[in-house]
Amino acid sequence: MRELIGPHPVVGIVGNAKNAGKTTVLNALVGAFSDVRVGVTSIGLDGEELDAVSYLPKPRIRLTPGTLAATAEGCLSTAEAGYRIIERTGIMTGLGEIVLVEITRTGILLVGGPSTVSSTERIVERLRRRGAERVFLDGAFARGSHAAAGDAMIYVAGAHLSASMEHVVAATKFALMKFGLPAVAPALESLDDEREIGWVDPTGRFHPLGTGSAIGSADAVLDMVPPEAAWLYLPKALGPTFARRFVDRREEHRFGLVVADPFSIVMPDDVLRHLLLTGREIRVLHPMKVLFVAINPFSPAGHRFDGPKYAEAIRSVTALPVIDVMEDKA
Secondary structure, three states: OHHHHOOOOEEEEEEOOOOOOHHHHHHHHHHHOOOOOEEEEEEOEEOOOEOOOOOOEOOOOEEOOOOEEEEEHHHHHHOOOEEEEEEEEEEEEOOEEEEEEEEEEOEEOOEEOOOOHHHHHHHHHHHHHOOOOEEEEEEOOOOHHHHHHOOEEEEEEEHHHOOOHHHHHHHHHHHHHHHOOOEOOHHHHHHHHOOOOEEEOOOOOEEEOOOOOOOOOHHHHHHHOOOOOOEEEEOOOEOHHHHHHHHHOHHHOOOEEEEOOHHHEOOOHHHHHHHHOOOOOEEEOOOOOEEEEEEEOEOOOOOEOOHHHHHHHHHOOOOOOEEOOOOOOO
8 A cells, every 4th residue: 555655745535425434544544654754634524433424333543653633622522542732723613723733642533624625735734844754634525625635645435335336336437537637738727827717719818708606607608608619617616507508518519628626526426427428528727646446345334345346346447556455454
């Protein structure tokens, strides 16, 4: 696993569902890098004994002396690990201020981190400044954008998404296609400075449409894009309603889509599948590198997949390394 992480100092962990197994992966990573100073944080709340929504039992974050963690101060009251506060960040959450702690005695720590990418980036910077050679970002399901604060990510394909292995494998295929979307050409990198929706003509010139969001106005936006457009830039989220209309009206236009990053594409699996199968190019300003797929064949709901068969099925839809961290701890 260390070899798969490689030179990337800041790695996010993204799951396909709640209870996918992200915390198990985090614990494995902390263990794999026990010889270096590690920092951990989360977006949302991770490490609790029971999931806050489903009340299913969850793996808890176990940290060893010397590890750094950024967590909301309110989480410290449940800590079984020994710790000392080394820095206050001024970043507030519903559970109090985010503080940086150094673990002094092995044990369990509830980690509740900041709720935005910008705050996560600030936390990562502080952890790195305090000497963390590796920083791992655990995150709440459906808010995978925390991984955008990292250099790379791990995708966790957990059985809890569905009792059907075929469904989980298909969803994994399209999720990895999304996270693997290519970067824009250098000529389009200046779109990162734009805050409005707009189209790009074949010469690379940007034409703003006077709105920053397509929410509730998908058809109105599509109506304003002329036939000669090469690209349509969406600076905010690309959601399911716009995606459906883009697919439904695909015979009327020929342009591709540009979004900020893969996490800007937020929609159910069936809509994502239709969007990616249109054959239209989708490019991102900030591409994400997926290091490997971590599989979890067990669901806390009670069902399980045959581990080797599940691994083989996932490998059939991706060229990325596929590992079960409970079986491969190296």
